[in-house]
Amino acid sequence: MPPGVYGMQDVWEREGWQQVNMEFLLPTGIYLNFTVTSSDTISTIKKMVWKNARNEPLFSALSDPDAYVFTCINMTAEREELEDEQRRMCDVRLFLPILRLVAREGDRVEKLITTQISLLIGKGLCHTGPQLTSELFGRLTMEALVVQAGLFHGSELLCKVVTSNEVSVCSEPVWDQKLVFDISASDLPRMSRLCIALYGVIEKTKKRPTKKKNKSSDCPLAWVNTMVFDYKDQLKTGEFSLSTWPSVPGTFTCIMGTSRVYCHLMINRLLYSSTTLLLRNVFFQHLKLREIVDNKNYTEFFEDEKELLWKLREVVRQRYPESLPKLLLITKWNKHEDVAQMVGLLRKWPELPAIHALELLDYSFPDPHARSFTIRCLRKLRDDELFQYLLQLVQVLKYESYLDCDLTCFLLERALANKKIGHFLFWHLRSEMHVSSVSLRFGLILEAFCRGSIFHLKNLMKQVCCIPYVKKDMKVCIKQDTYMEALSDVVSPLNPSIVLCELCADKCKFMDSKMKPLWLMYKNKYDTLGIIFKNGDDLRQDMLTLQMIQLMDVLWKTEGLDLRMLPYGCLSTGNKTGLIEVVKNSDTIANIQRNNSNSAATAAFNKDALLNWLKSKNPGDKLDQAIEEFTLSCAGYCVATYVLGIGDRHSDNIMIRETGQLFHIDFGHFLGNFKSKFGINRERVPFILTYDFVHVIQEGRTNNSEKFERFRECCEQAYKILCRNGTLFVNLFALMKAAGLPELSSSKDIQYLMDSLALGKSEEEALKNFKVKFNEALRESWKTKVNWMMHTFAKDNR
Structure with missing residues (x-):
């Protein structure tokens, strides 16, 4: 009985077929027929078509393979475009074993790019926030629910935290209460953040008889932060639906999905103002000021030290510009007059070397003028210097309050201008796409990078797609043609200037350590190269340590001391997966x-x-x-x-x-x-x-x-x-x-x-x-x- 009666998928499943003859219709009018296996991917089959078509007429009229897409008639009698070229043949629900090759036109090209980018950045992993369910409430003996709210600037509390009334436990609690903060709208700094936390009031059990009544305690359940100003510098007003996060990730296994807090912000709509006030000159320097700015081990300041720093802020700007972080820390961000003066100072502050400017990207310095000043300082970094700090710059993207910010634009500009920086920016972002709190931000940055670097998509696709192959059982699979093809001729994720040519299957092995890392050996034109693939270990700490050793090596060599250090390559590629260079x-x-x-x-x-x-x-x-x-x-x-x-x-x-x-x-x-x-x-x-x-x-x-x-x-x-x-x-x-x-x-x-x-x-x-x-x-x-x-x-x- 011909396959079309049941469909190719059913035949493969029922008969256990591993091979089938396929017919291919080319846009040049040429007809091809050859055998494919059920495990072949669409990408592999396209390469086979090109190989078979080389000896046919009109082959020179064909463009690059990426300019075409396969179409088929599926089991629902609909025409389907096979955009995902990593799909295996047995996963395509063909009605008949016939594929037609058509040229991409217009939106087809855009569709291909979108599909490739989606595969590259790993969309669809884990983008849902946490949810409080009735199951959680059932696990705890709660008397009531209560909300606490605070206004913060970085880690600094701007005024007293306010607490709501208690309401009885239910799956959809409603407070309908006005929470008033002891600060005027005009004193709210630009990067004010409203932090809302939901607590359960839990009755404590008695451990021994006592005359005192049982005391209650608050159990943190969920939290959410939102900026008070929007990206247009306007105070938010109106009703907002905010998705919450669990207070302690992993504590409550029943927290899934998305819960929401509805709040109504009753604030007069006005623009944030950063008017610069005239600064009076300071003509003296106190010995105490020198002591304060020389203290490298600072964490807190006494009130008299804060007053002195602020009073002599102009002296700090002129003589101790590297002490800008200290001045920003003691600024009263809940007083708009002081904020305006600090902004005025920043506009004429001398640029700092990277060693000092990097500190200003910490969570403690959220002011947009301070962060813009920092990026202005970092723009002078050479590419090799920027690469040295790239790991940290990707991490502090998590501190940015808005998707469109100076740091994101700076990293994208340099990544698109330098292949090495772009390569590692891609992987540093891609390796954390499984983290739901950053997947949206990192995914959008990755998409922007990929759309600006279309010509590198093929190399990146090859690298991304070879990782799942490596995770599978090497002894069973690695010698199969599909796996050999997927793992050969790959640009090394550890070094984009190296191509891993031919995989030496006989020299690959599992190592004897706890997680059984996979040792892969490659034969290149003049040499052999080894890469260790780890699955189950978080390599980010190794990456950071090796980065520091590399930095030490640079600093020592700058002063004429070559200590023959060997900071080998190491790269995290995903959730507890990564690659290590074999020395x-x-x-x-x-x-x-x-x-x-x-x-x-x-x-x-x-x-x-x-x-x-x-x-x-x-x-x-x-x-x-x-x-x-x-x-x-x-x-x-x-x-x-x-x-x-x-x-x-x-x-x-x-x-x-x-x-x-x-x-x-x-x-x-x-x-x-x-x-x-x-x-x-x-x-x-x-x-x-x-x-x-x-x-x-x-x-x-x-x-x-x-x-x-x-x-x-x-x-x-x-x-x-x-x-x-x-x-x-x-x-x-x-x-x-x-x-x-x-x-x-x-x-x-x-x-x-x-x-x-x-x-x-x-x-x-x-x-x-x-x-x-x-x-x-x-x-x-x-x-x-x-x-x-x-x-x-x-x-x-x-």
Whole structure:
């Protein structure tokens, strides 16, 4: 019976067909017939059509394949255009095995671009907000519901929070109450934000008999923020429907969908004014002012310090322009006279270098004039400098109150002008499209970028579409033609200047760590390249750590110190998925010690293993250069891991290249979050400096103190350079709070970095403290060896 009687889909399902003869009608009038498989994608079939058509008449009349789309007659007897070219043949409900190729015209071209962009940015993932349901209310013993509302400017509360009356618990509570704030409309700053929170008043259960009545407490249920002014600088008025979010994500599993709060803003409609008032000149400088502006470790100001800063604001502008953040923090944003004067100051404030300007993108500085000033400062960055801070600039997009803002426009302009910046802007945005709170904003920015970069869509599509293939069972699928095609000839997401040509299926493997990462090997024209695909790990913390190591390398080289650092490529591509560059010709300390020791139990204490391994890889005169590489890189990573507080340092995440370069991998713990077991801290040294490392540095001679002292001097010089640039590191980490990393969620987490970089201390004091840490690392290195032995033992007995 011919397939058309039931339709191709039914035949494939009923008969289990894997192959079928298809007929193809080309726009040149040529007819083709060949076999396709059920797992072939539309994209694959189109390539097969072009391959078969090369030997046919009129082939030269055909345009690029993207200029055409397949059409078919489906099971509902309708003509259907197969725009989604990643669909498999078995998913297309054909009535007959016939496809017609037609040229795209007019809206068809736009439709193709729209479809491609939708696939690229991952639309349709998770765009719904949270909802309070009756199930939630049923889980809690509530007496009543209450609303609290506050007006904020950044993190600053502008006036007292107001609280509504209590209403009884129901699925659609209504207050119908006027909430009055103790501030006049004229004193509302431009970036005022109305924050509304819904609480349940819960009755507390008695734990023991008491004469007192049961006390009640408020349980946060949901919240919503909205700007008081709209994007036209006008105060909002009228009734608004606002979607709410759960107060503690993940606390209540029954929160789904979208709930809404209806509020009526009774405010006179007027334009926000930023009239500049005349500023009186200040002709004196108090010693206290110098003390205030020199304090790098500031968090709060006393009232007298605020008054002095504001009184001498013109002096600050002229002599201490880098202290602008402090002046913005003490500005009274609920007094329109002070706001107007601050705006006037910003208009004539001298431009700041990026190290200071970046701080102004934090959540604490929402004023649009301040943010516009910041972008004006950042426009002077070279492309390589901008790329160094791109990760943070994407994160602080979350702090912007409006979709159309200076930061978005700035990033799009530079991304469209530079392929590398555009490539990584795409991936930094695309990797967080699963986060519902940013998916709308990031999706619109991605769409704008894609529409401005049409010629790069094909390369980006190939990269995006190969990720799902990698997630599937490699052993079963990877040798199939469809998978080989999808994973070959891909522009590397880690480096857009490299094309991953031919996948070497026989050399691909699953690694033996917990999440079973996939090791992919590619053969290029002159070389082989390796990429590790991780599924189940959040690589954003690794990305941030490697970015900081790259920045350290730049700062050291600027001052003539090349410590042979190796910040390998790492990229988060989605929800707990990502790619890592394979560093060729390298091995872990654990493997080197194990392979060069008679007993696995004592391998960690074999001080000759590393030196012997380097000798085997670098015969003759090459050994001196390998030891030099080891010495410099060891110094760099000692300082870097100390400053960043890198934890979980064992012999499987420290590696050495055959050329001698030492480097660290796997940065799951930083900022002093060291691992412990049974409440005991397993890492009790400031950084890793074992005696077998010293043995290599001293070229195997215990009395070679000259080599070791040079190593110590390299460490001290490297540390001093980082301390001079401490503010930059603190600012970059502060901007990453928006990423929601578990070990970087508040200002307290950054305190470790401020301490390790000795912010607020002199260079002499900082160096003195580092020398103490250096000696401690060397003296206590035997503890590191014990930890490494225990790690190896635990790994071997998994």
